[in-house]
Amino acid sequence: MSPTWQAVLEGLVVLLAIFLGVRTGGIGLGLWGATGTAVLIFVFGADPGSPPIDAFFIIIAVITASAVMQAAGGIDWLVSIASRIIRRNPRRITLVAPLVAFAFTLGAGTSNIFFALIPVIYETSYRNGVRPERPLAASTVTSALGITASPVSAAMAAYLTLLPDDFTLADILTITIPASIVACVVTSLVQNRIGKNLADDQEYQARLRAGQVPSPAEVGADQHAALPKTAARSAYVFLAAVVVIVVLGLFDELRPTVTVDKVSGPLSMTIVIEVVMFTAALVNLLWNRVPPGDVVKEPLMESGLVAAIALFGIAWMADTYLVNNQETVVNPLADIVKDHSWFLAVAIFLVAGLTTSQSATTRTIIPIALASLSPATITAMWPSLVGVWLFPANGSQIAAVNIDKTGTTRLSKVPIWHSFTIPMLVSWVSVVLVGLLIASLAF
Template sequence: MIWVELLIVLLFILIGARMGGIGIGYAGGAGVIVLTMVFGLEAGSIPVDVILIIMSVIAAIAAMQNAGGLDYLVHVTEKILRKNPKRVTFLAPLVTYFMTLLSGTGHTVYAALPVITEVSKEGNVRPSKPLSISVIASQIAITASPISAAVVIFADYLEPLGVSYLQLLAVAIPTTFLAVMGSAFIANLMEKPLDQDPVYLKREAKGLVKHLDKKDHKDSKSAKFSVGIFLAAIIIVVAYATLTSENIGIITNVTISRNQAIIAIMLLTAAVIALVCKIDIGKVTSMSTFKSGMSACVCVLGVAWLGDTFVSNHIEEIKEAAGGLLNSYSWLLAVILFFASMLLYSQAATTVALMPAALSLGVSPVAAIASFAAVSALFVLPTYPTLIAAVEMDDTGTTKIGKYVFNHSFLIPGIITIALSVVFGFVIGGLIL
């Protein structure tokens, strides 16, 4: 029956992917009903901490967006990119990587996509190159962000094995950063300049390509304050998590756990931004980041619960079938995570569903951390919101989804980035841990 139940899991994930957006969460819940009531499995654990961390971080980011903080960051991004338009393939993913690293969500990339597209045109660079690697950078940076749910939960799994939160970041940040820059270098070598692209030339002749005028932006003090407050909160989160780590043990009488502290600090951050910047609280829930974040919570709830229901009921069979193979070829974990995240559509959901099982099978912490970036294969199916947004923003026609579905602009850069990150992870992880 295990194979029938696995097919049920995959079926509902595919149904959810077909529905798109929040639909994958709906389908996950429906799958739990079928597995428990039809096949008699016990319901798995609901990833409460993951959902609460996402909610609290998004609450703070939405408050910052309401105060103009995201617009301020985009204006800073625009200045950086316009100074070096011919190097946009390197600078754009650098910007989106750090936006995600600091915010804990890849949905902040939406605001930067129009800027990247316009600067690419100015530098005679095919927008598909910087846009594709920028979207990939915004996804893989989740596995290095100090406040992302995936990293925080993964750190919980690693601490009993002697790996601290700070050690996880010390491996994850440089490996993912180097992978993004390596992929950008490769992307820069690919394809011809924009003015030699036949699709662009046809669209330009038909007047379908817009060329926007440069505008002067005036950023309010509240916008700058909101960004400063949010960055200060991230520093506090990292400091608290480090000081309370069992491996460091500077603070031993811990009255609030790391996960609870992150939730509380993010809510406090939102309150401080609201008071200092005098934002309209009623408009926070209408912010684009809030809508995207809450949608992500439902998705994680459904698919992670579905995945855990299947895995927790068959953990012994999984250990017997995969234990020896993963111990002998630990890099296979990256392959498993890659294909799982392709379907689960969430780094946090994939981490919750598979990492505990992998570690219980005896996979070493080094191998688990090195493979961690593979939970970011959200680009394989061309239906992820940031990917679709990048295609829609590029009016030159160079960023596209092919008629065979998988032949889209993001697949090769994404695979290269994850592969490089895994390789770097084994090297750097072996040196640090």
């Protein structure tokens, strides 16, 4: 069989595994990825690629620390802070809510924290006469920007292990954080003009007359239960660990010098993240007297394990495919990226939409880009992972649609056209353009 036909058939196996994994959902994405790897090895005789061991254990460390914090009430405390910020600025909610969603995802390392903010955003906007679609859709989208700006997200774990040692976590954040903040603001300004005001929206008015939705005056503020004393301090411990990781990433000289494979240098940031996060988890476990059995039952632990398994299976399959098709697939794609660098942003965007996994997309696409583009340019385009909102297949999209009783936040018969499409596209274009500008000026 010719190398070209072999690459095509193996590529079909990869695509089929991803398709079936997305259809299965949950850990199915990772399991189908691992099965696809087995088919490539046993049926096509491919040499096994490298499984993403480092990225996998970074995710395990971070979700462990996050889950302990959640068990101590820390996530609820963070949500209460976000809720107060949003409710203090009701008239500017379309600007404030997306920035809060971004900031809290950045700090927590997971967009799962956004689920708890959805009812707050809906009620605050509706009570104040703001079309709920505007802040709900914008905030859902910008929460994903926080993933590529967070030092402790699963996608960052995958990304860090792919880059050369001289391009550090600090370099990544120098590009992604300011670019994402600008994108949040631009998205909010555009989204503020989307759709009719509630007074002019015929569908909403019909629902209101039919009694299908309460009037704004009848929607009361959500009352949060009293939080335990452990809530705030568990969040402080977790956020302090995040700060330690960022500082050690900024200043190499603060990290101990170690020798690995007879080469001496600063301790790897992969190990830094792992040991700091596991230590923070232990501090919270002991200080807040969290029963260890409760930690594994937390929603963050469940979702984190799903992300880790999905990353492991898909990334291993992708690496196996790419390693065995270097001349046929990787080099031609690298040449396209080299000649048309914008193609990388499109590739990341589309693959993220198809897989709904930022981590798996990162491990699949970034190695190809490293063959021809600088790490700074790649980092500027990396937030194209916002393409995860391309199809309405994510929990936060569905939750936002379901909670909006006014009917303004909606899906349509066309899978790629929904309330999240315009803010997604605006965020994507603006974050990449600003990122490329920063990369050209700073690197």
